[in-house]
Amino acid sequence: MSLKDAALAVRExxxxxxxxFKVGAAIRSASGAVHAGCNVENAAYPEGTCAEAGAIAAMVAAGETELTEVYVVAGSPQPVPPCGGCRQxxxxxxxADVVVTMATVDGTEMHTTIGDLLPGAFGAAHMEEP
Structure with missing residues (x-):
């Protein structure tokens, strides 16, 4: 299944x-497997889960920890980028060079990379003792 098809299906x-505002995300892991997630709202708004976070959780639950491609789709007039937390x-x-495709359900797509979405990202290397 393509990332686009997986993201569109899970968005439902x-x-x-x-x-x-329904959002679907699909990621391809290093093994080539596709993992999908959708947004899950809660009446206590900060307790919801973004689609990207759900897809990452599915990947990790499957025993993988590296993603190689991302596709995010929403029913919006223009492609919606991941929120700040999901960028992290x-x-x-x-x-940084992993391609992130942002799309609308009507088929408009924009392509970027994780590095362009989050320049200067905080990472594990920042936590190393000098």
Whole structure:
């Protein structure tokens, strides 16, 4: 299954009763497997989960820790970039040159990279003792 197809399919399962804004994300891991996630809202708004975070959680639950491609789709007039928290999550599991495709359900796509989404990302190297 393509990342686009996986993201579009999982988007339909989003739990978005408050915002009505469904998002689907699919990532390809280093093994080539596709992992998908959708946004899951909660009445206590800060407790919800973004689609990208759900896809990453599915990848890690499957025993993998490196992503090689990302696709995010939403029902919006223009492609929606990942939020700041998800940019950091993507940077945790993907290299700076990993392609991130942002899309609308109508098929408009924009392409960027994790490094362009989060320049100067905080990473494990910052936590090393001198």
């Amino acid at each position: 399962n989003a739990h978005a009763p408050y915002s009505k 999550k993507l940077a945790e599991f993907g290299k």
